[in-house]
Amino acid sequence: MNQQQAEKFYHKKMFDQKTNRLNTSCVKWDLRQQLFGGTDVLPMWIADMDFMAPPSVIDALVQRARHGVFGYSFVPDSYYAAIINWLQRRHGWQVEKEWLAQSPGIVPALCMLIRCFSAPGDKIIIQQPVYYPFSEIIALNDRVLVNNALKFDGQRYIMDFVELEQQLAAGAKIFIFCSPHNPVGRVWNKDELERVGQLCQKYNTLLISDEIHADLVYPDHKHIPIASLAKSFLNNIITCMSPSKTFNLAGLQAAYLIIPNAEMRKRYEKEQHSLCLNYPNNFGIVALEAAYNTAESWLDELLVYLAANLKYLTEFIVQYIPQIKVIHPEGTYLVWLDCRALGMNGTELKNFFYQEAKVALDIGDKFGAGGVGFARINIACPRELLVDGLQRIKDTIHAR
Template identity: 50%
Template structure:
């Protein structure tokens, strides 16, 4: 099976957030969108066929997960990440962002301090603020083109009474895949200061050669009881629209509190197509994913070569995982909001503005290279033309 990731598929008029809402989001219709974290690639053919087959059944009543759903997820975690999980640990959520809000609401109290590490996925901030909790920022350090955790600052803030930490692993947008030493050091601090870790690992399958994703809860039995892992097939297999995610919660106290909070919202079961897609993707999608990662690595190499040759003013934080890249535009000397306007109105490309990712994001922008190489090249050429006009 050879997957053609160079194929350009027209997504217009499919109710696609990425392509159909340029005017509403950017104020222009003619934007080339390289922003929101979904890819322009079709899901694995086995998933497409399974969904078509299920649709042809013709009855779409209330649904729930059966044995195959749990077995597929358990086997995937074992085979892909060497992590043995138990069926009772698995809880459903329609998405990781709703889950983060429910976890903050159910496992902390108003006024509690919650740590995150900027520049980071913007909904993390909102999940904390939505429920009257206090954001405590442990900003990542950028050294020699690579981001690291500031453990001295982290421990000082843990000591101030932090109750929870939202960890992004792999990190969105900076592309770090945290290594075992970093995670072990973080884990020991969390145990010492009794900090509950919510580990968003939705990009955990998208790892480049030479790196390995380690689920935070797999580090030790103690950390399994002190952490919750958020996962989904949505980024891995481009299934975000099916709204099927899972939280892996080994600690029964936290699991029961989360489920009780979900019950208050009336959220109970995944939709029938999400169930089908998850099961087939995890059972039959490994080869597709291997080919995807090879293609994405080619896109990273193409991007690095283009910038070095055509746009040396723009820096790149080379990703270790995810299909998102963090571009450094600081040498252009533009204010954060002016940089975003420049990319939209001068270059005609839609990227995620760096300042929205919190402190440390100013002067950066996030680009999604989960697209055909031809589309990526078009976006880069638009940026090059706009930068040349600045001179």
């Protein structure tokens, strides 16, 4: 067995390995009693993975921890280099060091951006059903939500460009774009991205592109950073990225933004400074660098494992739970399930999954109006857990 084969074998074993996450202040597992009414509920909700981070990232963190001094730090050049090389290698996008800014997370970054580039009462476009904090932060910041609802064409979700243009023309200040899209799993193609970019440019609307799921794309699809498509787009697009979904580092808070427009960058940095959020977390920096510099083969194996989990889920549901329809994702480890044929409203669906099947999925209505009757399942777990969760749903439906 050569080095490459050995790594593959080791990674495959790692993804199959069940890790006990109990008593680690883990939202997904340790809050089951409060959130779902029992500790016997299998959690397949919130977007983190039940896999250990790449071994090289763990080693780098242990080494940093052993140093033992955790004082204030700054963002080193090596951090910028790791991001620049990653974006070039994985996404073919050449970004400049000075375009980069950091944030503890993408949601905090979105909040700061909303505050920088809009005022209370301004309209902000999102595309529901979508990652629910988008609507929460719009409301919390007293902005007005404008929903450019995604449409299901029988196969996949698509954008309504006619309505989008009307909404932009009506004076929306910001469009928060989810690319790849959580929860519907679309990896937007070049044509779609060009239309979005051109429309925002035409109406001078700031496009904030949340690309946190950029690295998690299935074969036959390719993520394209929207800002990379045209030089002219760089002026009014801010891209938000992070290694947190890709390498399971959400608790380390190491997101970053790409803001090519110097004036906009200055405004963002001022906002960040005013909140004193400009000191990075020691461990976040170390983890990002280790992940981007040394864990690419781990990611490639992860993608193989996720594709196999997706295949298993799809075949299982087609065969045993035909009442549920899988909306086939092109990216992300989150799968959008059409449960409307079960004939349940939001509360009934919740009770069905949490109390009867004892599986915690994210119930669709929290993603906005278009989510009613749907649920989102997280398949980033060892196969054994996925099988357990699907079996529970199947048995409960069959027993009704």
